[in-house]
């Protein structure tokens with residue numbers, strides 16, 4: 001009997017250790033706390049970490065029995081990566097650390113951080129506010145998600161297609177939907193004196209060449225046109241069609257549409273010479289009626305004021321980008337500069353994972369959110385009538401969260417911020433325009449723009465760049481077609497693409513796809 005139970009116990013323990021090491025269940029208290037270490041991205045690296053008497057330390061200890069130990073990460077990404085990779089090498093990672101892409105992949109490969117899929121459901125409020133499919137995909141390798149990714153302070157999808165509503169009304173036109181509708185409205189805006197001044201001085205579309213590595217060719221201001229053909233941005237980042245958009249068959253069609261705009265004089269001809277400021281001055285002078293513009297450059301008080309003065313009856317509205325022949329449509333592409341909060345395997349083994357999840361969830365509760373974002377209510381901030389934290393009206397003005405001396409108190413803001421209306425409304429306040437007395441807000445405009453169709457190109461800004469000569473050939477080649485130096489026909493386009501490939505275009509595409517695949521960016 002004794003013998004038998006020994007065998008059972010032995011085989012059970014074998015099964016157990018084969019499956020997993022036993023993870024202890026922790027029940028720490030304020031008197032017997034567990035230390036949890038966090039290397040974090042500071043809000044202001046010139047300021048110090050929170051002081052030893054920071055109220056959040058006390059709350060966290062009393063509520064969770066956690067002794068939170070903070071270390072500020074360097075602001076320089078290279079230094080930061082070195083610090084994290086060195087800790088990985090020496091096997092002394094903190095319990096939690098915020099990492100960039102490269103160390104993230106390194107830590108996953110070395111099996112030093114835990115998959116966190118099971119932790120998301122433990123933090124429902126945080127998950128709903130701060131994470132989405134993109135962010136989870138960013139940290140997912142071979143079906144497992146290894147961290148909590150957030151875009152920091154950067155705002156995505158912050159541009160949109162705007163149209164002069166007063167011009168549409170004047171000419172009795174509906175809001176355009178298809179690419180054909182758009183071209184017809186552009187024709188009317190160019191030819192039918194939409195501003196009613198009796199002069200032939202307006203154009204349908206306004207733009208300038210604004211290029212970067214992930215918005216090559218004619219750049220982002222023309223992307224609503226290319227988006228109608230499924231070709232916004234430099235790269236297609238889908239698993240199925242990964243590659244350079246310029247090498248896709250539909251590119252010829254998209255470019256032909258731009259040629260129509262150019263040849264019929266529907267686009268402000270100065271677009272090829274405009275810089276950003278010229279473009280912005282031009283829409284404020286009423287030169288064109290459709291454009292892609294950034295929410296704040298359009299709608300913030302000081303940016304809108306010159307237009308308001310000149311055209312008190314004028315009105316722009318945000319509309320859907322044109323829908324192309326295959327039903328495609330996009331304002332453009334967006335990337336997200338994610339950083340990822342990861343939890344070490346060691347912390348998991350010590351049983352800290354559920355505690356960490358509870359702590360992270362608390363951080364976005366009303367108590368944690370305002371404390372991390374603005375400090376203590378009634379000390380560092382008060383709520384205004386819209387429940388927005390403000391500094392005006394606190395008892396001791398020197399303690400305002402806006403003062404440099406108080407910056408250590410909000411160093412962990414990035415642990416809780418998610419570009420909510422509360423965070424952005426002080427940056428983009430609602431105001432009344434001086435001349436037309438319209439109520440405007442760059443935040444309302446932003447939210448409208450974010451609702452429109454966009455294409456994810458996350459990671460495309462990290463892909464290999466074309467060689468200088470190839471880049472020049474690419475950009476100038478398109479301009480030669482646009483300006484009529486080279487006539488755009490099926491034949492001339494095919495020839496140009498052949499030359500593009502011969503100069504390294506195809507090799508560039510292959511290198512890009514390879515890198516995107518290795519980095520797990522394709523979707």
Ligand SMILES: [Ca+2]
Nearest residue numbers: 193197199201
């Ligand atoms: Ca006119």
